[in-house]
Amino acid sequence: MNPFIPLRLRILGAFSLLSAAVLGASLWLVGRSQTAQVEEGLRARLETTADVFAASLQRQERQLAASLELLGGDFAFKQAFSTEEKATIASAAKNFQTRISADVMWVTDEDGVLLVDTAGLLKTGRKAAALSPVDSALADKPATAIVVLGDAIIQVAAVPIKAPDIVGVLAAGFRIGDAAAGAIREMTKSDVSFAAAGSIRASSLKDADRALIAGHVSGMAAGSFGLMGPMGGRWLVLRRPVSSEVSAYIQRQWDAALEPVRELRRLLLIVGLASLGLTVLAGLLVAQGVTAPMEALAAVTRRLVLGDYDARVSVGRRDEVGQLAEAFNSMIDGLREKERIRSVLRKAVSKEIADELLKKGPIELGGEERTVTVLFSDIRGFTTISEGLPPKELVSQLNAYFKRMARAIEPHRGVIDKFVGDAIMALFGVPLSGPDDAAGAQRAALAMLAALAELNVERRAAGQPDWRIGVGLNSGAVVAGTLGSEERWSYTVIGDAVNLASRLEGLTKHYGAGVVVSRATRDAAAGADFLYRSLDLVRVKGKHEAIEVFELLGEELPAPAWLAPSERGIVRYRVGDLAAARTAFGEVLALKPDDALAKTYLERLAAQGERAPAGWDPAHTMDEK
Amino acid sequence: MRALLLAALAALPVRAGVIEAVVRDAEGKPLADAVVFLRKAADLKEAPPLPQAEMSQLNQELDPHLVVVPAGGTVQFPNKDTTHHHLYSFSKPKSFDLPLYKGDDAPSVKFEKPGVVKVGCNIHDWMSGIVFVAPTPYYGRTGADGSAVLTVPDGKVEVSVFHERLKGSVDDTTRRGEAGKAPLRLSWTLTLKKNPASKRPATGYK
The missing domain is CATH 3.30.70.1230 (Nucleotide cyclase, GGDEF domain)
Structure with a gap:
């Protein structure tokens, strides 16, 4: 058996569920689309920043290369280089460093052995393997690269020193450090960190944020996006490789960017909950409107079952429910009328005829032949x-x-x-x-x-x-049916x-x-x-x-003794054997002295002779009615 | 140059040896412009007279690209272009500087020490020439067939080969032999550096 669930509860439940579903769906959809939009915006900005950064890096590289090309061709420097005095070469290099605002200058001999390092980053007197562009420059191809020296990420350019054949290499380095990151942040409003070998070497971030991100950078694939940091303070990060060793991590605050979406969601939730409340209230009213008349109907029906035809449904409405109540009341009237008719009819006519009449619906005059x-x-x-x-x-x-x-x-x-x-x-x-x-x-x-x-x-x-x-x-055959006029009739038989x-x-x-x-x-x-x-x-x-x-x-019953002579007398009488009939009825009277039938026949016989006359009619004609 | 050598041969004393040298590259092809030279010579009295070598500047190139002189020889650097040139060298055997000049205004340069002197132009980076200063007057330069014939004092000799693109040291090419009536036949197979692409800018608007 299904459990009894009040209709009111069902209606209310349906309203609430529907409303909650709509609310939930709209919250989810709005939240999703808004979040997607924000995320898309953030990603686009990160990409833009990455492009700006790449472009500026390229421009800087070209400038560096062009500057170095000029410096490498400087005749005075060639002369200085030809002195083979390290102090002279170093001071000349330092002079160049100032001219092009580089962070470091290097000079090698024609075998790539480092002669001068103005910043003391590398050991002199041996091949500067860390400066990859040097080899290229020695092959008469000026080159640039981004290299990691200690904690520093340095953009390096190198050109050959020709006199007129290659006699050495002049290289310059620009440090890609916090200042460079800060400059990109100035331009693009996105933060940038540079990391090599899984650790951050430079960043536009504050130290605390830098530490937050430091632990996550190593796991990211090149060109991919990632979310980093603790809930509520997350960053969306794009990794853009700069060299085989170095990647730029471009960052924007994620949760902060999502704050308007959250605000919108909160607002929607409040509006949604309010509308849910209203819906529940409306559901209650509707449920009440539906179930109250139904309960009234049920109560009246129970009274009806008990035979109380005075019960009436009152809903005080003029809608479909009101019509139902009205119809119900009419039905009660009809039932009462029918019951009254039935009870009267049962008394006036027999129960069977009453039921027959009531069963037939509208009374039609007329009958049918019945036996x-x-x-x-x-x-x-x-x-x-x-x-x-x-x-x-x-x-x-x-x-x-x-x-x-x-x-x-x-x-x-x-x-x-x-x-x-x-x-x-x-x-x-x-x-x-x-x-x-x-x-x-x-x-x-x-x-x-x-x-x-x-x-x-x-x-x-x-x-x-x-x-x-x-x-x-x-x-015998009769006609049975309702006879009479339209106004007054009776069920009877005629014939x-x-x-x-x-x-x-x-x-x-x-x-x-x-x-x-x-x-x-x-x-x-x-x-x-x-x-x-x-x-x-x-x-x-x-x-x-x-x-x-x-x-x-x-x-x-056993036949009484007088029955046999009586039957015999009747037979004799009918065939006209009147004497025998007399005898028989006499026998009857002997047995049953006050037998009226025997007396009646003996009276009839008294008027006749011994034998029946011609055309004997044994039938008795009834004159009286 | 060959004419000069032949002239010298004509004046040779009786005691003269001949070296027939053949130089090939790693692929076995005859190598031109290799300099085959005697590293030492005890007796220089019979040496050929010092030649007047010349490396001119023509069409903004040094012409010829390679000039060989014995130690103590001089080279003239006449400018046959309409533009100025500023020839220099920072090479160890001879460092010199001939600031901007035209025509025959530059003095000749004397090369005392043997070795390779690379010559450039300060205002035309692509211009490049080599003055090979041989330690003795006995040297020859291979032709297109990769061969050179040297007439030297007879006796024991040490012979080396220089080429502009030689990979490794000239000293490693040194061969010893006995020069006499019968020609001393020497052959070298040299490993060379790649020919560098010219850095000369194209003419006209680019």
Whole structure:
């Protein structure tokens, strides 16, 4: 089972999640694009600085080379050189150093052996291997290089001294130091450090920053960027190789450059959180707006289930929710109306018909042909009874009677169609038909007699006289349906079969029988073990055909002794053997002295002779209704 | 020069030896302009007379590029150009300075000590010449076929070869032999430095 999660929480959660997702995504996207932009800007500046630095280095190199070329061709210097006096050569070199503002000058002989070093960086008297341009100059190719001497990074240029063949080399060096780095910083606003062999030799940085970066420089690939330093004080660094030994590290402050981005992010976060708060608030309101009416609906529904049709939903709104509430209220009205109709209908008509009617939706007048068994009953001598009782008492006794009769009929799927005065009309086979309709009707008739017997016991106890009833049963085709006008109608059955049932009920008194059943009904319940007594062939008014009628004696009963002579008498009578009939009915009376049927037949026979006349019609024509 | 030598040969005394020298480079090709010379000579009485050598300046080059004189010989440096020249040398055997001059204004220079004297022009860096000062008057210069014939006093001799692009010391080329009626045949295979590219600037607008 899914756990119960309140709708309010779901809506709120959805709002919040959506809002948070949008906020997070926009923060991330803005932050990323801004950071990328800043980084791109920083990288571009570092590249520019590197280019500026490279260009200035080249220019300086050209200037240095050009200056040296002039100095190397100086005739006076050649003369001085030819003196082979180191002091003279050194002082001349020193003089040149001042002229071109170099940091150091060197002079070698034609074999590259160092004669003079004005700054005392290298040992004289041996080949100056560290000054790589010297060899090139000795091969008559002036050259420049950036070399590392001790802690110093020095840009070196060397030219041959020609007299006119190469007799030595004159070299000059410019130190690439803090001042050079500072000059680049002046131009480009980017810091520059120069490192060789993994350690920083010169920088425009302060000592503290220099120390921060010193540990990181060795790991960087040439031409690559790197972030160095502690969080919050990081530098973006570009490594640009200057020579095989020396690299320039061009630096700009990273975190400081990102500060505006961070500021923007903070601002966005504040705005975002505020909007998130608003969204949650709005979500709450919306959720409230949705769930409050739903809770109201649910509460009303629970009351409805308990049968409280007075419950009403009130949301006080005119939107879709208001419409829903209105529709719900209309539904309650409808339900209440239907329930009221159902309860009234159930009392007015039988429960089955009521349900049938309610089920069908709109009532349409009209009917369908059905085969039913119709039961009619009434109380004998009711006119006399009603005259002898005050109306209220009469109604009271009648209602007690109807109540019992209804209870006798309904268990057998009988539907009470109507009460007319003391009469009851009940139907078996509508609205639902079944194979046992006819048998059920007969059992209901027997049950009515039994119920009446019980009632009579009570009546006697109350000092009231016994009531006697007659029940007529007939089966046949009828039209069942709603009959009447649009405004007033009733569900009932009509047809000859109905009329005949009513007539049969009228015959009960005539034959002194409790229940009179037509041949059609008897045949329709052929499978049941009912005990019948043949009564007569009856030609009812307006019908040519005679109907064979029986008295229903009971179910699963042993036949009484008088039944056989009675049946024989009836057969004899019908075939016109009147003498035999007389004998038979006489036998019946001998066994059952007050038998009304036997008396009736003997009366009929008294008017006849021994034998039946020609055109003997054994049928009895009913004149009365 | 060859004419002079032949003239000298004609005046030779009876006691004369001949050295037939052949000089090749490392690839075996005949090497021209190598100087084959006797390192020592006890008797200089029979030496050929001192030649009047000349290295002129023509088209802003020193012409000829190589001049050989025996020690004590002099060289004239006539300027045949329209521009001034300022010839100098800081070489150890002979350092001299002939400040800007034109025509035959410069005095001749006497080379006392044997050795290589490199001559340049102070205002035209590319101009370069060599005065080879031989220790004895007995020397020869190879022609295009790489050979030179020397007439020397007979007896034991030490012969060396100089070439402008010789790699290593001249002393290492020294050969000893007996010069007599039969020609002393000597041959050298020299390892040379590369020929330096001329640094002369191109004429015209560049």
